[in-house]
Amino acid sequence: xxxxxxxxxxxxxxxxxxxxxxxxxxxxxxxxxxxxxxxxxxxxxxxxxxxxxxxxxxxxxxxxxxxxxxxxxxxxxxxxxxxxxxxxxxxxxxxxxxxxxxxxxxxxxxxxxxxxxxxxxxxxxxxxxxxxxxxxxxxxxxxxxxxxxxxxxxxxxxxxxxxxxxxxxxxxxxxxxxxxxxxxxxxxxxxxxxxxxxxxxxxxxxxxxxxxxxxxxxxxxxxxxxxxxxxxxxxxxxxxxxxxxxxxxxxxxxxxxxxxxxxxxxxxxxxxxx
Amino acid sequence: xxxxxxxxxxxxxxxxxxxxxxxxxxxxxxxxxxxxxxxxxxxxxxxxxxxxxxxxxxxxxxxxxxxxxxxxxxxxxxxxxxxxxxxxxxxxxxxxxxxxxxxxxxxxxxxxxxxxxxxxxxxxxxxxxxxxxxxxxxxxxxxxxxxxxxxxxxxxxxxxxxxxxxxxxxxxxxxxxxxxxxxxxxxxxxxxxxxxxxxxxxxxxxxxxxxxxxxxxxxxxxxxxxxxxxxxxxxxxxxxxxxxxxxxxxxxxxxxxxxxxxxxxxxxxxxxxx
Amino acid sequence: xxxxxxxxxxxxxxxxxxxxxxxxxxxxxxxxxxxxxxxxxxxxxxxxxxxxxxxxxxxxxxxxxxxxxxxxxxxxxxxxxxxxxxxxxxxxxxxxxxxxxxxxxxxxxxxxxxxxxxxxxxxxxxxxxxxxxxxxxxxxxxxxxxxxxxxxxxxxxxxxxxxxxxxxxxxxxxxxxxxxxxxxxxxxxxxxxxxxxxxxxxxxxxxxxxxxxxxxxxxxxxxxxxxxxxxxxxxxxxxxxxxxxxxxxxxxxxxxxxxxxxxxxxxxxxxxxx
Numbered sequence: 001x002x003x004x005x006x007x008x009x010x011x012x013x014x015x016x017x018x019x020x021x022x023x024x025x026x027x028x029x030x031x032x033x034x035x036x037x038x039x040x041x042x043x044x045x046x047x048x049x050x051x052x053x054x055x056x057x058x059x060x061x062x063x064x065x066x067x068x069x070x071x072x073x074x075x076x077x078x079x080x081x082x083x084x085x086x087x088x089x090x091x092x093x094x095x096x097x098x099x100x101x102x103x104x105x106x107x108x109x110x111x112x113x114x115x116x117x118x119x120x121x122x123x124x125x126x127x128x129x130x131x132x133x134x135x136x137x138x139x140x141x142x143x144x145x146x147x148x149x150x151x152x153x154x155x156x157x158x159x160x161x162x163x164x165x166x167x168x169x170x171x172x173x174x175x176x177x178x179x180x181x182x183x184x185x186x187x188x189x190x191x192x193x194x195x196x197x198x199x200x201x202x203x204x205x206x207x208x209x210x211x212x213x214x215x216x217x218x219x220x221x222x223x224x225x226x227x228x229x230x231x232x233x234x235x236x237x238x239x240x241x242x243x244x245x246x247x248x249x250x251x252x253x254x255x256x257x258x259x260x261x262x263x264x265x266x267x268x269x270x271x272x273x274x
Numbered sequence: 275x276x277x278x279x280x281x282x283x284x285x286x287x288x289x290x291x292x293x294x295x296x297x298x299x300x301x302x303x304x305x306x307x308x309x310x311x312x313x314x315x316x317x318x319x320x321x322x323x324x325x326x327x328x329x330x331x332x333x334x335x336x337x338x339x340x341x342x343x344x345x346x347x348x349x350x351x352x353x354x355x356x357x358x359x360x361x362x363x364x365x366x367x368x369x370x371x372x373x374x375x376x377x378x379x380x381x382x383x384x385x386x387x388x389x390x391x392x393x394x395x396x397x398x399x400x401x402x403x404x405x406x407x408x409x410x411x412x413x414x415x416x417x418x419x420x421x422x423x424x425x426x427x428x429x430x431x432x433x434x435x436x437x438x439x440x441x442x443x444x445x446x447x448x449x450x451x452x453x454x455x456x457x458x459x460x461x462x463x464x465x466x467x468x469x470x471x472x473x474x475x476x477x478x479x480x481x482x483x484x485x486x487x488x489x490x491x492x493x494x495x496x497x498x499x500x501x502x503x504x505x506x507x508x509x510x511x512x513x514x515x516x517x518x519x520x521x522x523x524x525x526x527x528x529x530x531x532x533x534x535x536x537x538x539x540x541x542x543x544x545x546x547x548x
Numbered sequence: 549x550x551x552x553x554x555x556x557x558x559x560x561x562x563x564x565x566x567x568x569x570x571x572x573x574x575x576x577x578x579x580x581x582x583x584x585x586x587x588x589x590x591x592x593x594x595x596x597x598x599x600x601x602x603x604x605x606x607x608x609x610x611x612x613x614x615x616x617x618x619x620x621x622x623x624x625x626x627x628x629x630x631x632x633x634x635x636x637x638x639x640x641x642x643x644x645x646x647x648x649x650x651x652x653x654x655x656x657x658x659x660x661x662x663x664x665x666x667x668x669x670x671x672x673x674x675x676x677x678x679x680x681x682x683x684x685x686x687x688x689x690x691x692x693x694x695x696x697x698x699x700x701x702x703x704x705x706x707x708x709x710x711x712x713x714x715x716x717x718x719x720x721x722x723x724x725x726x727x728x729x730x731x732x733x734x735x736x737x738x739x740x741x742x743x744x745x746x747x748x749x750x751x752x753x754x755x756x757x758x759x760x761x762x763x764x765x766x767x768x769x770x771x772x773x774x775x776x777x778x779x780x781x782x783x784x785x786x787x788x789x790x791x792x793x794x795x796x797x798x799x800x801x802x803x804x805x806x807x808x809x810x811x812x813x814x815x816x817x818x819x820x821x822x
Contacts, residue, residue: 316587316588319754319755323753332586332631336665337657341662345699534800
C-alpha cells in the first residue's frame, strides 16, 4: 500500500487541467456556506466573491441546518469556535453529510496547547470531511504527532508533515492539503500534487489560509465526481499561488498585497471590470 | 389608495435636494449604534466614519439599552444574529423606540430557508422600524411572498419586488428601500424614488449592502421631520451610487474598488485630506 | 510625590532609544494573544503581522487559559465583550498573571453610559495590567472622573485627561497611555513621554486605536525589564505616528490611508518585499 505514494505530480495555474476546473466555479457560482472566525470572515467572503462563488457565513438561528444542507459546499474553520458553538458546527456538518454536500475542515491552531479545543476538532474530523486543509503543525497534530504549534502559526516544516498527512488521508478517507512554501495535496489512495510558487506575504495577511478553505469548498461544490476532487483542490491552490505572485509584484507592503491579491483572483477568474 | 403609487421621482447625487441632506450628516456627526454581523462590521464602521458619522457596533453588556437610547439612529442587521441574541436586538429596538430614536431593519437572508431566523425578523419588523432596507428577495419574503433567496443573495428582480415592497411599506408604516441595479425607495403613502447608477462591483464587496443600512441610520439621525425621511433615504442611496461609480473608474478588481469606494464616500462628503 | 511628575520627555520614531526597542519586535516575533472585538480584530492582526509579531485572537474553548499563559504578551480590549464573556477575559488575565505575562487593558467606551459594562472594566483594571491604553474620555472615566464619552468616541481633551491619568497610573501601578493629537504615556512613578505627530485620519479608520493596544502587548512581550517598559510603550506610539504620517502623504481618503498605514508599519519595521 505504501508503494502507491510515489504517484506525485506538480500543478501550476497554467497546467492543462487547472483552467477548466476553475472556470466551473465562475460559471456555476456555487452557494458556499462557512462557519469561520471573525478575524478571517471578511477576507474569506471577499475571496469567494472574487472567484465567482456566493458565500454566506455564520451561525444565525437555523442557518447551520438549513444552509449546511442547501449549500454546494461547506467549510468549517475550527477557529470559528471563537464565535459559534461546537453544536452549531456539528449541526452544519451533519446537515451537509445528510444532503451529500462535501465539506472542508480547517484545524486552525490544532496542537497549540488547548486540549478541549483540540478534542472538538477531532470530533469533527471523525465525521467524514472531504478535505482537511491546514499548515504543517496543524496537520501533524491532527494526525496524532507531537503538538508543536504556536497559536495559529506553524513551527514545523512541510517535509515533516507529509508522511503523517498521508497517514491521516488514508485513515479518514479525506484529501489532506498542507499549506507551505510549496503546498502539498495528498489523496487517500496515495497520490500527491505539489503546487509551487505563491509568495511569503500570504503569511502576513491574516485569514489568507482560512479563506483558502472556503475557496476549496467552492471548488468541491462544482465537482460532483469524487475522482476529480484531487485535481480541483490542487487547482484552487494553484490559483491562490498565481494570484499571490501577481499581487507581490506591485505591492508596497502586506496591505496593498492583500488588495492586489483579491483583485488578481478576480482577474484570473475572468471578472471583467467595465 | 393605490392610485397614490404613481408619484415617482428619480434622484441622483447632483439632484438639488440631495446635497443639503448629506451635508447634515457631516456637520452634525451623529452617533449611530449598530447591531450587525462580523462579516460586515468593519466595512460598515469605516463607511460611517468616511461619511462623517460616529458609529459604535455590537452588544456588549448594557450597550443595547444604553446606546439604543443615546444614539441618533440605530441599525439592526438581522445577520447580526450570528454574533448577538434576539434579546440584544429587541433591547436595542425597544430602547430606541422609547427614546424616539429612528431605526433601520435589514432583513438579510430573509426567505433563504431558515424558518426560526425568519420568525425573528418578523418579530423585529413588527416593532415600527422607520426604514427597511434589503435586496429584492428579502423584501419579497418579508412582505409574505414566496421565499426565493439563496443564502444572502437575491434570486428575484427589483421589478418583482416593488409591488410587495409597496404593500409592506403601507402595512408597517415604514419606508422600504430595495437595492438593485436601480434602487427603489418606497414610502408608506405611495411615493417612490428611483436611484439609478451605482456599479455591479458593489455586489462583489461583502457587507456593502449591510453598510448602507448603517448609513441610512446616520441619515435618519439628522432628519427630525418624518416628512423628510424619504428624501434622506434616497439621498444616501444616491451618495452610495455616485461613490461606486467614482471607484469603479480607477479599480483593478473588487478589493481596490472597495478601497476607492470608501475614499470616494469621504471625498463626496467633504473630508479634506491635508 | 507630585513633584515627580515634572519628568517629561518627547519621543519620535527617530529618537535614539526608539529603533532598538522596535527592532526587538521584529527579531523576536513574539506570540501575542488578544481578546478584542470583531470590528477591530482583522486590522489588529494585520498590524501585528506587519510589525513582525505573531498574533492569535479570540476565545475558543480552552484558548484563554492556554494562550494567556503561553503568550509573550496579552491584550484585552473591553469591547471584546461583544464577542466574548467576562469569564473568558478573566481567565486569560489570570493565566497571564500566573505565568508572568504582561498584559494591556483597553477600556473602550468606558464612561459612555453602560454601567454594567463599566463595572466589568473596573474588575479587569484591578488585576494588575502592565499598561492601560485609551482615549481621553476613557482614561478619565476609568480614573473616576465624570463620564463623558459618546459611544467609542472621546469628548474630552488630552489636557483634561493627563492629571487623572497620572493618578490612575499611580493607583494601579500601571503605565497609562492616552491617545490624542499628541499621545501621552504616563508611568506610575510620575514620568511622562509625549509623542507628537501622527495624523487625524487614524481616527477615521475603525480599530486603529484597538490595534495599537495589540502592538503595545507585542512590545511588552520583548521587554523583560519593567524599567524599560515606558520606553517601549512610547516607541510603539512613535512607530504608529510615523506610519500614519507616511501613509497620509499618499492617501486619497481613509481607506487608502489604512492600506498605506499597514504597509508603512511593515516598511518601518524592515519587512522586505522581494
